[in-house]
Amino acid sequence: MNDDITAICARYQGRGREALLPLLWDVQTAQGSISPAQVHQISHMLRIPEADIFGVIGFYTLFHDQPTGRRIIRVCTDPTCALADADAVLHEVCAQLDIEPGATTADGEYTIEHSPCLGLCDVAPAALVSARGEPDRAMSQVSAAALLDGWAGDYFTPAGDENAVLLDGGLASAPQSLADYGDYAGLRKARAMTSDQVIAEIEASGLIGRGGAAFPTGLKWKFTRAAAGAPKYVVCNADESEPGTFKDRVLMEHRPHLLLEGSALAAYAVGTDRAIIFIRGEYPKATQILQDAIAEAAAAGLLGALTIEVRRGAGAYICGEETALFEAIEGKRGFPRMKPPYPTTFGLFGKPTAVNNVETLCAVPPIITRGASWFRSVGTAGSAGPKLVSVSGHVARPGVYEIAPGISLRDFLERQCGGVTGQLRAVLMGGAAGTFLLPSEIDVPLTFEDLREAGSTFGSGAIMVFNDTVDLRDVLLRLGRFFQHESCGKCFPCQLGTQRQVEILERLDAPLPGDRQRLHDIGMTMTEASICGLGHTAGMAVMSAMEKFPGLF
Amino acid sequence: MPEDTITLTIDGQDVSANKGATILEAAADQGIDIPVICYHEATTPNGLCRVCVVDVDGGRVLQPACVAACQADSKVETDNERVVRSRRTILEMLNASVILEEAPEIQQMMRDNDADPQRFPHAQRRESELIDDNPFYVRDYAQCVLCWRCVQVCAEDAQFTFALTLNERGHDTAVSTAFDIGMTESPCVFCGQCIGVCPTGALKPKIEWGMEQGLDEDKLRALTRRGRKRDRDRA
Numbered sequence: 001m002n003d004d005i006t007a008i009c010a011r012y013q014g015r016g017r018e019a020l021l022p023l024l025w026d027v028q029t030a031q032g033s034i035s036p037a038q039v040h041q042i043s044h045m046l047r048i049p050e051a052d053i054f055g056v057i058g059f060y061t062l063f064h065d066q067p068t069g070r071r072i073i074r075v076c077t078d079p080t081c082a083l084a085d086a087d088a089v090l091h092e093v094c095a096q097l098d099i100e101p102g103a104t105t106a107d108g109e110y111t112i113e114h115s116p117c118l119g120l121c122d123v124a125p126a127a128l129v130s131a132r133g134e135p136d137r138a139m140s141q142v143s144a145a146a147l148l149d150g151w152a153g154d155y156f157t158p159a160g161d162e163n164a165v166l167l168d169g170g171l172a173s174a175p176q177s178l179a180d181y182g183d184y185a186g187l188r189k190a191r192a193m194t195s196d197q198v199i200a201e202i203e204a205s206g207l208i209g210r211g212g213a214a215f216p217t218g219l220k221w222k223f224t225r226a227a228a229g230a231p232k233y234v235v236c237n238a239d240e241s242e243p244g245t246f247k248d249r250v251l252m253e254h255r256p257h258l259l260l261e262g263s264a265l266a267a268y269a270v271g272t273d274r275a276i277i278f279i280r281g282e283y284p285k286a287t288q289i290l291q292d293a294i295a296e297a298a299a300a301g302l303l304g305a306l307t308i309e310v311r312r313g314a315g316a317y318i319c320g321e322e323t324a325l326f327e328a329i330e331g332k333r334g335f336p337r338m339k340p341p342y343p344t345t346f347g348l349f350g351k352p353t354a355v356n357n358v359e360t361l362c363a364v365p366p367i368i369t370r371g372a373s374w375f376r377s378v379g380t381a382g383s384a385g386p387k388l389v390s391v392s393g394h395v396a397r398p399g400v401y402e403i404a405p406g407i408s409l410r411d412f413l414e415r416q417c418g419g420v421t422g423q424l425r426a427v428l429m430g431g432a433a434g435t436f437l438l439p440s441e442i443d444v445p446l447t448f449e450d451l452r453e454a455g456s457t458f459g460s461g462a463i464m465v466f467n468d469t470v471d472l473r474d475v476l477l478r479l480g481r482f483f484q485h486e487s488c489g490k491c492f493p494c495q496l497g498t499q500r501q502v503e504i505l506e507r508l509d510a511p512l513p514g515d516r517q518r519l520h521d522i523g524m525t526m527t528e529a530s531i532c533g534l535g536h537t538a539g540m541a542v543m544s545a546m547e548k549f550p551g552l553f
Numbered sequence: 554m555p556e557d558t559i560t561l562t563i564d565g566q567d568v569s570a571n572k573g574a575t576i577l578e579a580a581a582d583q584g585i586d587i588p589v590i591c592y593h594e595a596t597t598p599n600g601l602c603r604v605c606v607v608d609v610d611g612g613r614v615l616q617p618a619c620v621a622a623c624q625a626d627s628k629v630e631t632d633n634e635r636v637v638r639s640r641r642t643i644l645e646m647l648n649a650s651v652i653l654e655e656a657p658e659i660q661q662m663m664r665d666n667d668a669d670p671q672r673f674p675h676a677q678r679r680e681s682e683l684i685d686d687n688p689f690y691v692r693d694y695a696q697c698v699l700c701w702r703c704v705q706v707c708a709e710d711a712q713f714t715f716a717l718t719l720n721e722r723g724h725d726t727a728v729s730t731a732f733d734i735g736m737t738e739s740p741c742v743f744c745g746q747c748i749g750v751c752p753t754g755a756l757k758p759k760i761e762w763g764m765e766q767g768l769d770e771d772k773l774r775a776l777t778r779r780g781r782k783r784d785r786d787r788a
Contacts, residue, residue, distance in 0.1 A: 484724065
């Protein structure tokens with residue numbers, strides 16, 4: 001391996017620690033791993049201790065501190081891909097190469113790994129592949145042959161219908177160009193208004209955050225605008241990593257300009273010209289599409305003084321937690337911070353920051369152009385506006401759907417998703433951090449308030465459908481493994497609890513006396529005592545299953 | 554009452570506290586002892602061990618007393634059922650992963666909270682070989698609870714040496730040097746502050762360790778002294 005990264009380093013001359021992840025990405029892509037000599041060089045260049053850089057490499061699973069194969073293949077084995085026989089694909093790839101997952105072939109050609117959810121659940125099973133020196137690629141409906149005999153093809157998620165707004169009347173197979181999208185009419189309209197008027201319009205619309213926490217967007221912007229400190233930041237949380245969730249990917253891949261216009265509107269509202277989109281490292285296609293769209297919008301003079309930068313994550317679910325996301329941009333291990341202080345006053349680089357989910361920002365341009373009253377006219381009083389959900393598993397047509405909140409889960413599955421295939425056993429709402437609904441419970445209206453009442457959640461908007469052929473213990477085990485893999489390790493309840501939880505889930509077929517109570521205590525301790533949302537929800541699905549499916553335990 | 558003072562109740566007692574005081578401080582003033590593992594007066598509190606969690610007004614989640622500020626007119630409970638469940642479960646899960654034989658304070662916490670040392674059978678332990686790579690101290694990470702204090706004093710909390718980091722994540726997290734190089738190859742200046750803040754037997758002066766091994770004075774000397782540099786250069 002050639003240790004010389006002088007040319008790469010030159011691109012980051014004069015920058016500081018915030019350049020660490022982009023620089024490590026360049027080295028990882030060019031060399032397949034990051035060596036001690038390279039860490040030494042980066043340390044001098046960015047003035048970061050070598051131990052810190054090593055710790056950062058060790059935190060993010062897409063970075064390697066040991067040599068890898070010339071090609072890296074990562075196969076998703078989370079619940080939805082498992083339904084599509086991902087284990088068999090991974091097994092076949094490993095058998096043909098005569099290695100175990102996690103290993104590299106003797107000739108140095110291939111490294112094979114498990115991957116957590118890649119957000120391609122509608123076209124499962126999925127894989128993320130890397131070839132030395134080339135951009136990463138996400139692949140759908142993979143077979144061992146496709147993974148070993150060339151990486152041809154592209155995926156496409158059909159989504160939307162004639163009434164869709166965020167999904168624009170059903171999506172074409174290519175990213176929407178600027179010419180097709182239009183010249184940011186919402187932004188032009190907003191610029192004739194004051195920032196306070198824009199915020200008032202968003203508040204009047206009743207828009208609440210689509211990332212999972214359901215915080216009122218207008219209020220968040222108001223706090224950020226009112227906070228002292230400069231520069232302020234708008235950060236788009238595009239670290240969509242909740243298993244079963246892919247709506248943000250579809251938005252970015254199909255309607256990049258909608259997100260850019262929404263980001264520009266947020267920046268105008270809070271009073272900044274700095275916006276950053278932090279996108280998960282497993283979304284190379286969306287990353288490229290966004291970068292192209294930014295160049296297109298800037299060339300057309302639509303962004304004015306605003307800079308929109310795309311920052312790529314490197315394999316860490318925790319970075320979807322807003323403060324961990326800031327740490328990643330700042331070049332550190334993605335540990336969540338203690339709150340308070342909250343991002344609106346102390347966010348990225350310690351400055352006031354409005355951090356919003358992709359779908360939330362995408363809802364903003366139509367609110368400005370069509371008005372808050374239009375947004376209110378869709379859905380219910382507590383769940384205003386069109387909402388996207390990601391549907392995977394046992395339905396005729398998995399995919400991303402735009403719903404008017406208020407429709408029952410049953411009607412939605414039957415009318416929009418083509419119905420459940422087979423006999424329904426359970427619906428997992430909100431992904432790995434979510435809760436189960438029984439077949440008898442699917443008349444619940446899909447609104448924030450009704451789901452809360454039913455002890456469930458929209459969460460990230462993931463709806464995973466399981467029929468009676470599914471081994472729910474296996475589903476729980478995969479969810480447990482996911483959290484054990486993704487816990488950042490900062491606080492004891494989650495670091496230890498996700499490990500203890502998976503140990504018990506591994507023996508569900510032959511449990512020890514007391515395991516039920518152990519799982520309950522672990523779940524409650526993670527929920528009540530952890531630092532951040534990951535820990536607070538890491539026992540949710542298991543505790544929900546203990547209530548709904550007591551026979552499994 | 555002065556303006557910079559607030560009142561609240563802790564375990565039913567009326568308490569006045571300085572504005573900005575942590576619950577841990579206010580409780581200590583009342584003689585209420587809240588257990589802590591990661592907290593240390595000399596280091597920046599990170600609120601990560603969570604054994605100091607308390608119930609504030611029956612809130613959805615518990616609050617870490619070491620960093621949570623007292624809120625006026627709040628009702629704090631340091632010992633109720635929710636609090637004890639979390640505290641006990643954390644200690645039981647920790648004991649299943651880490652050797653706590655040389656952490657008498659944590660053992661006492663376990664007894665105080667009725668923690669069962671055998672609660673989690675067949676658990677994966679954080680196993681690690683003893684690292685003996687320098688003349689000054691040994692590292693036994695099988696006893697490391699990941700309180701972060703050694704990493705903190707090696708960095709901005711004291712020495713600005715930056716020899717240590719955290720590697721990996723989750724249950725696999727480990728304190729290490731860059732690429733696990735030996736301490737003498739690292740920037741370590743052997744200031745000893747990491748040993749001073751270690752709450753378990755994970756970091757230990759080499760003489761103490763040698764004496765525990767039953768070594769006599771000559772052997773201890775051979776273990777911990779490298780001879781004068783001039784002599785070494787000649788050899």
